[in-house]
Each structure stands twice: as structure tokens, then as C-alpha cells.
């Protein structure tokens with residue numbers, strides 16, 4: 438994809454990665470992604486905002502082929518999908534300086550071996566004049582690394598927030614066209630990348646409310662020419678109450694846990710509770726993360742393997758703990774043969790979830806009437822707790 442004009446002297450010069458299917462060797466990318474970089478040409482100076490993943494450096498450099506001078510490379514974030522092409526850009530433009538936060542300098546020197554004399558560090562609120570255009574730097578730590586900042590182009594009211602508000606979505610659309618598709622991709626992105634840092638994002642959203650923003654130009658996915666679309670989505674994900682929803686990741690080896698899950702999902706549905714069920718033998722972990730964004734309760738279903746939970750279930754519990762969703766209640770259902778420490782071990786794996794633990798239900802072997810009664814009781818408890826808290 439060639440450079441594309443956003444406004445006079447402001448161009449998208451990034452790269453679209455249609456084929457990437459995994460990020461950080463961890464996160465599924467069902468729809469690919471993009472590494473957006475932006476060229477801002479002022480009357481006196483030229484700035485490149487963010488770069489591209491190293492695998493796409495050639496695309497970025499092709500887009501800069503006819504650009505004779507770059508004075509500043511704005512590094513909003515040091516992660517390599519945005520900073521990885523900086524060494525190549527600095528090699529082509531020997532007078533260019535990298536503009537970043539002090540922590541950004543430290544990380545870029547460590548990760549990419551950029552020499553110290555190539556940096557200008559900026560404080561929160563500091564500005565950089567390009568002549569007729571002014572860049573303002575807004576420190577925004579922990580979206581999602583400690584060094585992150587946002588860049589605001591004052592005259593054109595464009596916010597360049599790098600990862601914040603982004604979506605892993607490969608598309609030829611410069612701006613959001615299909616809101617439903619982008620909402621899903623942005624929510625997946627929030628769940629996987631941003632959710633653990635809700636407290637920081639809450640502060641940044643409040644800070645941004647004093648800025649007039651016409652365009653949000655993130656460094657993944659399409660731009661927002663109606664910023665309220667993504668700002669309102671973020672507000673609901675960050676500030677909104679949990680929903681009357683149970684997320685149920687599980688696995689079953691010989692059918693006992695499967696039977697309990699089937700019964701329990703039916704019992705919750707009969708009581709008007711929405712359930713999102715994920716068989717961990719074949720699930721998109723990103724969809725599980727998305728479901729956790731607004732669920733009130735997590736119920737983990739596991740058989741017993743070598744006295745503990747099934748390893749796939751342990752992985753899901755580890756993930757939920759790391760993502761720190763706004764869950765209010767947690768429980769465990771499952772089965773065992775001759776003995777189990779699955780409940781104790783799972784409970785010990787989720788200390789970050791500040792949730793009330795509801796009495797678990799474990800059956801010895803295939804579930805029987807008393808196990809189904811216990812599942813009904815747990816379904817009643819969850820239903821009542823959701824009602825008490827007003828979760829709709």
C-alpha cells in the first residue's frame with residue numbers, strides 16, 4: 438500500500454500485514470493487522486510518527502522514498518512493531534532525532550541499540566514546532582508499557598495514540614467503514630492488550646476529554662474520523678458495570694465435566710443469565726479475553742489431572758488473572774476420580790481477580806443427582822448476586 442493523504446502535508450505511510458496470525462507468539466490475529474506510521478510535513482520541519490514492524494521496514498521505506506528530509510522520528514512506544522524500523526530510518530536520515538519519553542529512550546537504546554546522541558526526550562505537555570504545525574506530547578504510561586506517550590497535532594486536531602484505541606485489523610479502509618467489524622477488533626485488542634491497565638486508561642481518558650479531537654490515528658487498524666465511536670466504546674469497557682454474564686472456560690477428558698457444564702449452562706440460561714462457554718480444547722483465546730471484558734462471573738470447568746486442574750484450564754486461569762477483568766465472582770466446577778486439589782490450585786492462581794469465590798462443585802466421577810442439585814444451588818447464588826448488584 439502506497440502513502441495515502443489524510444490532510445494536506447499529513448500522510449499515512451505505514452504497512453498492512455494481511456498474513457500475520459500471531460502477535461508476541463501469543464495473541465491470535467484472525468484479521469491480520471497494520472503498523473501505521475504517519476508523516477507530518479510542517480513549513481520548517483518534518484516528523485515521522487511511529488514506524489513499522491521490522492518485517493515491514495521495506496514497505497515503510499518505499500513509502501518514504503520521495504521524502505528527502507525527516508527531522509524527527511516520534512517514538513510514542515518502544516515495542517518493536519512500532520519502533521522496529523527506527524534504525525533503518527535513522528540510517529537513511531542521518532540528521533533525524535528520535536523524540537520520545539526518557540523511559541522510551543532507555544528502552545529504545547536497549548531494544549534497538551539506538552545511539553544516545555540520536556535522541557531528544559520530551560516531558561509531559563511539551564511541544565515541538567514543525568513551523569506551521571505543533572506536536573504536543575502527552576505522557577500516557579502503561580498503555581501498555583511504562584514509557585508510552587500520545588502525540589497530538591494541535592492545528593489539525595489529530596491524536597496519534599499508538600496502541601491505545603487500536604485494532605488488529607488489516608483493511609484497505611483508511612477510516613472506519615464497517616463499525617461492527619472494527620468494534621469487534623478493537624474490543625479484542627482492548628481485552629488482550631489494554632484491559633490489565635484499566636486504571637491507567639481511566640486517567641488517560643479523563644485527560645483526553647479536555648482535548649478537541651477530530652481524528653484519532655492509532656498505529657494499528659483504521660483511523661477514526663468519528664472519535665466518539667471508539668471513545669465511547671473505551672468508556673464502556675473501562676467504566677461500565679459488568680453484565681449479567683458468566684464466562685465458562687472448561688475442558689473435559691471423559692465426559693463428566695462436560696455433563697456438568699451442559700447442565701450448569703442450561704440452569705443459568707433458565708434463570709436469565711447469559712453464558713459464554715469456551716471448550717479450551719479448541720478455542721480462540723482472544724474470544725475468551727473479549728468475553729471477560731464485561732462479564733460479572735467466571736466459572737472454570739476442569740477435570741482432575743495428576744491431582745490438579747487440566748493444564749489447558751490452568752493456562753486459561755493464568756490468562757484471566759493476568760488480564761485483570763472486572764469480574765465480581767469466581768467459581769469452579771468439575772470432576773475427579775480418586776482425589777483432587779484442583780480447586781485449591783486454581784484458587785491460588787488467580788490472586789489478581791478481586792472477586793468473591795463462590796462454593797465450587799466437584800463430582801466424584803460422572804455427576805449424579807446431588808451434583809446437579811449443587812449446580813442448581815450455584816446457579817441460584819450467581820443469579821441472586823447479579824440481581825443484588827444490579828447487573829443487567
Ligand code: FEO
Pocket residue numbers: 514516517518519581600657
Ligand atoms: Fe503495537 Fe505495544 O505494540
